[in-house]
Amino acid sequence: MSHILIIDDEPELLTVLEYNLRREGYQTQAFQSGEEGLQWALQHETPLLALLDVMLPGISGVEVCYRLRANDRTRQMPIIFLSAKGNEIDRVIGFELGADDYVVKPFNVRELLLRIRAILRRGAPAPQSETTHLLLCEEIRLDKKRHQLWVNEQEVALTSIEFNLLSVLLAKQGYIQSRENLLAEAWGDHATVHVRTVDVNIKRLREKLGSAGHRLETIRGIGYRMRCRGVSAKEG
Known part of the structure; x- marks a missing residue:
């Protein structure tokens, strides 16, 4: 079972987070240093998820996030x-960097646990038939089962949020998706994210x-749509 990686320079918070995560059945690996946490993540089994303090001494949490997203093995973590x-x-800058x-x-630990479960549930592979896990749109091919994307037969790496957004848009290609709908579909019910964050991730996608x-x-004033050849414009 993979670990949840925690990097935070507050020892009391680390103790609280480790205690509660282990009570929920997760394994944890905690560090007060960005350098040590990053080194562990890149040299061991890919963590299940990372909890990352933004303000860290030495290498900041922003830099740790950037390096994790730049590494092929941890890019989708x-x-x-x-x-x-x-x-x-x-918040917008955090999502621009690729945070989920x-x-x-201060936050409520129970709420954080709900968010962790929601994110891990989104990333869990769902049972699918061979005819439903592939989503196609001309030169775009997305494999939900293998969590991979190809454009013109070249593989493209996406963060989990970008992958979720594209999956929704491809599954409902031709239909206009409001920002609110994309927010609910890609981030889940427990995410407290501003709709502007959808625009940030769509731009990057x-x-x-x-x-x-x-x-x-x-679609100005409404949302977004994936337009493929032969598909008429619809709202839904």
Whole structure:
């Protein structure tokens, strides 16, 4: 069983988090240093999820997140930022860096556990038949079973949130999806995320799609739609 990685420079918080996570049946690996936590994550079995303090001495949590997202093995690992900075701009920056959730300190541990469960449930492979796990849109091919994306036969790495967003848009291609609907589908019921965060992730997703990015259309004032050849515009 993989560990939940915790990196935070507050020893009391580390003790509380480890105690509660282990009570829930998770294994944990905790560090007060960004350098040590990053080194462990890159040299051992990929963690199940990372809880990452933004303000760390030495290497900051932002830098740790950046390096985890830059590594092929940990790129899709869910990351939850823990931070005393709760302004909207701080949250947006966190999601721009690739965080799956952003929790403001002080927080309720039970709420954090709910968010962890929601994120891990989203990433768990669901039983699917061979005819339903592939989502196609011209040069785009997404394999939900293997959690992989190809554009023009070139594999493209996505974060878990980007993958969730694209999965929803491809599954409902041709239908306009509101920001609120995408927020609920990709982040889940327990995420306290501003709708602007959807725009941030859509922008990054469109860039990663490269030459196929034009298929992800912005519908002004409403939301987004994946437009594939032969599909008429619909609302839903």
